[in-house]
Amino acid sequence: MAMKIEVVRKNDDESKAWYRVSGADTEFVNALRRAIIAEIPSFAVDEIDIYENNSVLYNEYIANRIGLIPLTYEDGIGDDVKITIGLNAEGPAIVYSGELKSTDEKIRPFRETIPLAKLKENQRLRLEAVAVKGTGKQHAKFQCAIASYSQVPKLPAGKKNLCKVHCAESGEDAKDAVAREKCDACKMDEKGELSYKADEFIFFVESYNNITAEDQLKAAVKNRSQPDEIRSRPVRVLRAGHMRRIEVPVP
Helix, strand or coil, rough: CCCEEEEEECCCCCEEEEEECCCCCHHHHHHHHHHHHCCCCEEEEEEEEEECCCCCCCCHHHHHHCCCCCCCCCCCCCCCCCCEEEEEEEEHHHHHHHHHHCCCCCCCCCCCCEEEEEECCCCCCEEEEEEEEECCCCCCHCEEEEEEEEEEEECCCCCCCCCCCCCCCCCCCHHHHHHHHCCHHHHCCCCCCCCCEEEEEEEEEEECCCCCCCHHHHHHHHCCCHHHHHHHEEEEEECEEEEEEECCCCC
């Protein structure tokens, strides 16, 4: 049986997405979670030359902050490409990530309002950084998305419309499954015990850069380094009434 992924909910900018996964086991879903965290390529600052810094922040602290700033990503850029990013700031001012200037407009800070340092009068910060491509498996600074999952709870008989907190209109569709996952009252049977479906999960993905959560999930499916029987399992993605079948080839 093919694993089926149904889009349940997204936020406005599609950086967060909730899915209902069926026809899968815990090992498979956890492998997908780990692939999203560790195997999706992204850009991050890897080296920094600080030419001038008379602020109260020492060089290592500033280098660490810049290294953790999410950068945008663009397909088609080679694995060995190095992108130069410069900064030249003078106080009094608060220096933000948007002041980092890249030699390639495709690779730049994703958020421009991340504070880096507060400079007082006559204080300067001048540096040059190099961004490279990598994955979360190499270093946490390359982690461009996060994922988590939980089993879909079973709805005990007689529990419909009883909960007024999260799921006043509880049913068996995907949106109600997300709501019930948050509510223990809806998952308890008459004995007060919780029960879950063995082959259905709520899967959450959040992207940290310009790639949508759905595209991060697709990238993880293509890049996951799992045993052959897991890599070759077909995946069906359902969205807005349309079904697309993604066959994951075995390298």
